[in-house]
Amino acid sequence: xxxxxxxxxxxxxxxxxxxxxxxxxxxxxxxxxxxxxxxxxxxxxxxxxxxxxxxxxxxxxxxxxxxxxxxxxxxxxxxxxxxxxxxxxxxxxxxxxxxxxxxxxxxxxxxxxxxxxxxxxxxxxxxxxxxxxxxxxxxxxxxxxxxxxxxxxxxxxxxxxxxxxxxxxxxxxxxxxxxxxxxxxxxxxxxxxxxxxxxxxxxxxxxxxxxxxxxxxxxxxxxxxxxxxxxxxxxxxxxxxxxxxxxxxxxxxxxxxxxxxxxxxxxxxxx
Ligand code: HPA
Numbered sequence: 001x002x003x004x005x006x007x008x009x010x011x012x013x014x015x016x017x018x019x020x021x022x023x024x025x026x027x028x029x030x031x032x033x034x035x036x037x038x039x040x041x042x043x044x045x046x047x048x049x050x051x052x053x054x055x056x057x058x059x060x061x062x063x064x065x066x067x068x069x070x071x072x073x074x075x076x077x078x079x080x081x082x083x084x085x086x087x088x089x090x091x092x093x094x095x096x097x098x099x100x101x102x103x104x105x106x107x108x109x110x111x112x113x114x115x116x117x118x119x120x121x122x123x124x125x126x127x128x129x130x131x132x133x134x135x136x137x138x139x140x141x142x143x144x145x146x147x148x149x150x151x152x153x154x155x156x157x158x159x160x161x162x163x164x165x166x167x168x169x170x171x172x173x174x175x176x177x178x179x180x181x182x183x184x185x186x187x188x189x190x191x192x193x194x195x196x197x198x199x200x201x202x203x204x205x206x207x208x209x210x211x212x213x214x215x216x217x218x219x220x221x222x223x224x225x226x227x228x229x230x231x232x233x234x235x236x237x238x239x240x241x242x243x244x245x246x247x248x249x250x251x252x253x254x255x256x257x258x259x260x261x262x263x264x265x266x267x268x269x270x271x
Pocket of ligand 1: 190191209
């Protein structure tokens with residue numbers, strides 16, 4: 001299996017005495033700065049990992065990092081494989097399978113997202129409480145992978161205790177954290193104003209182009225999941241400005257300090 005080959009390669013690079021990471025983190029657009037907080041990191045370019053395609057989006061460094069964060073061993077992926085790059089949903093979730101193959105028990109996703117809830121502003125952070133999959137693809141299509149279930153339960157994809165821990169860490173680090181529903185679309189276009197009004201009626205708080213396939217796989221293989229969205233812009237039609245990737249990246253960088261403090265504290269306090 002591709003995940004096992006990639007995991008074996010990463011293990012070989014980190015050495016046999018490397019501790020099992022307590023958490024696997026995927027860093028979203030503009031949020032890659034957390035990588036610099038990882039101490040003693042072994043950095044492996046995606047291009048060197050067997051089975052990993054190279055990341056193409058500006059702002060995604062495309063590296064696996066294994067090291068210490070908040071005094072705990074972690075593995076992080078700076079960059080991800082988006083469906084809008086042409087990857088199928090299963091491939092976009094491959095990093096999660098690799099983390100699982102390395103024995104990682106907790107998956108923490110992060111992403112840049114547009115704010116659909118009208119009170120959301122650029123720079124807000126939101127814990128994902130639940131999601132809606134409007135990517136019209138599921139990473140579990142096809143034959144059941146060894147260890148997977150055919151019909152995984154999705155009644156509580158985002159772990160309640162981990163969400164509570166994120167809120168505790170937000171209080172401890174002095175950052176405001178919202179709670180809301182994330183909707184995944186494939187992109188690469190941003191939404192139309194009519195689509196954003198539809199999402200609003202569906203109960204969506206934030207919209208993005210990632211995370212959902214990864215979370216589905218993580219739950220199907222029994223990992224505990226938490227996820228944080230960084231609201232980089234008001235969704236289309238909710239402000240007069242057109243949407244622009246450079247602005248999304250800039251808003252990500254502006255919130256980076258608070259995001260990094262929150263995630264570092266979360267890892268430190270993980271049971
Ligand atoms: N829509 C979809 N994805 C996004 C957005 C958005 O407005 N902002 C950042 N990622």
